[in-house]
Amino acid sequence: QSVLTQPPSVSAAPGQMVTISCSGTSSNIGRNYVSWYQQVPRTAPKLLIYDNNKRPSGIPDRVSGSKSGTSVTLGITGLQTGDEANYYCGTWDSSLNSYVFGSGTNLTVL
Amino acid sequence: QVQLQESGPGLVKPSETLSLICSVSGDSITSSFYYWGWIRQSPGQGLEWIGRVFYTGSTHYNPSLKSRVTLSADTSKNQLSLKLGSVTAADTAVYYCVREPFFDDLLPGGDRSYSYYMDVWGTGTTVTVSS
Numbered sequence: 001q002s003v004l005t006q007p008p009s010v011s012a013a014p015g016q017m018v019t020i021s022c023s024g025t026s027s028n029i030g031r032n033y034v035s036w037y038q039q040v041p042r043t044a045p046k047l048l049i050y051d052n053n054k055r056p057s058g059i060p061d062r063v064s065g066s067k068s069g070t071s072v073t074l075g076i077t078g079l080q081t082g083d084e085a086n087y088y089c090g091t092w093d094s095s096l097n098s099y100v101f102g103s104g105t106n107l108t109v110l
Numbered sequence: 111q112v113q114l115q116e117s118g119p120g121l122v123k124p125s126e127t128l129s130l131i132c133s134v135s136g137d138s139i140t141s142s143f144y145y146w147g148w149i150r151q152s153p154g155q156g157l158e159w160i161g162r163v164f165y166t167g168s169t170h171y172n173p174s175l176k177s178r179v180t181l182s183a184d185t186s187k188n189q190l191s192l193k194l195g196s197v198t199a200a201d202t203a204v205y206y207c208v209r210e211p212f213f214d215d216l217l218p219g220g221d222r223s224y225s226y227y228m229d230v231w232g233t234g235t236t237v238t239v240s241s
Binding site for chain 2: 032033035044050051056088090091096097098101102103104
């Protein structure tokens with residue numbers, strides 16, 4: 001049972017937009033900065049968003065992050081088949097004194 | 111370009127100690143801007159944070175693994191080390207080495223807000239626990 005709650009799966013058509021939610025509590029998302037990771041099967045995860053809404057160099061601006069209270073949202077516009085992957089949110093939990101990940105969301109581009 | 115490369119035995123017997131090395135190139139582990147951490151992923155499962163180490167030797171561990179794990183940094187070799195004792199089949203996983211930038215803010219009321227994230231990942235090494 002993950003501390004952060006994500007939907008198991010989402011899907012959308014190529015060219016469309018999708019959002020992935022991640023819900024937590026006041027001790028994790030509500031207080032600390034959140035990051036998002038993309039993992040294509042059988043490869044290492046890749047950082048997509050850090051500090052709630054910042055993109056690392058090389059991540060296109062069709063990828064975005066936002067935060068409201070104890071929830072964060074990852075948005076991807078202009079979906080491509082290459083976006084099919086598992087997406088994880090992560091943050092520090094100040095009560096557990098541990099870094100925690102969401103359970104992951106599988107994105108299918110139909 | 112920063113690269114992390116995990117290495118170690120791919121097969122460990124139950125009750126023994128799992129030992130992995132992460133070799134870092136393109137950056138120095140003595141940088142004051144980063145922790146260096148380990149994350150694992152059991153077959154078909156999500157990501158689990160194991161812990162992190164600063165070059166000074168300061169460590170943070172996942173409470174669920176704290177009694178069995180030891181992380182260390184060898185600045186002379188620019189390498190990190192993970193040791194996990196008393197392993198069981200539940201420790202079978204892909205183990206990743208990561209670089210973790212960090213900072214913290216002071217919130218009104220005196221609490222702190224933390225930023226930790228994993229900006230560079232190794233390719234991962236598969237460890238199977240089996241007799």
